[in-house]
Amino acid sequence: MKKTPAEKELDGFLARFEPEVEALGRAAVSWMRQRLPGAVEMVYDNYNALVVGFGPTERVSDALFSVALYPRWVNIFFLSGAALPDPGKRLKGSGSTVRSLTFKKQEELADPTLEHFVALAVSMDRDAQPMEKARKERLLVIKSISPKQRPRRPL
Template sequence: MDPEAQLDGFLAKFLPEVAALARSLLAAMTARIPGAHILVYDNYNALAIGFSPSEKAGQAVLSLAVFPRWVTLCFLHGAGLPDPHGLLKGEGSRVRHVRLEIREKLDDPRIQALIDAALDRAAPPFDPAVPARLLVKSISAKQRPRRPA
């Protein structure tokens, strides 16, 4: 199956407003990060859409995590990012996140500065000359409901 069609199927499991938000954020992030490999994981807890300079998940820098009621922008190496405004949430050793309730929140200059900092630290760096590529990396057989109870 075509990866775009698979992703559409994954998103169709969510409430229409959550799916629309996820699609809008995905389009914005794809435009924002030319050369990104877009890695899709339909996991147990959430639909994860990662942005990596290669096909390797370990090199992913950012991801969108789609949950039943919201979408979260994850900074996969966010623990070391400068966050003067205290926007990043999470207490793990690596990952930090920001909940995006509306598409316009992604345009907040403070969030854009966090994205810039994360992209500046990408190793290897993203190559804008590489065409974006969507890859479905895994689909969990067992998943939590994609719509609120």
């Protein structure tokens, strides 16, 4: 299947990371795509990180999750994570809204905790249910590219 210009651009953003982080980031994005097949994917090549958000529309405020690549790890953010029950205190973050899980190796994506929190977040969000049926093909949108960025590889 031929890649769209946005997919080619995302490939270029990912290629700037160390091979291990790039592979982990690709695996995390693929993992989310499998679970949210109708999601709109919004790419932000920000100052601090490369972020791929997942939501039912192109509005960032509707996003449920994001995968963020940093020079040494990948975070999966739950954008309404503070509302998720987390008796084991696995989710990181102390703000009023967002929580995250950090991954340094691809094998960690198989942790059932990730699957649990993603399913829980989708079930708790009324707008997320139609996301899975929203479109037959995924939509990838490059939302912003910061002209100034921190290095994508460790110094």
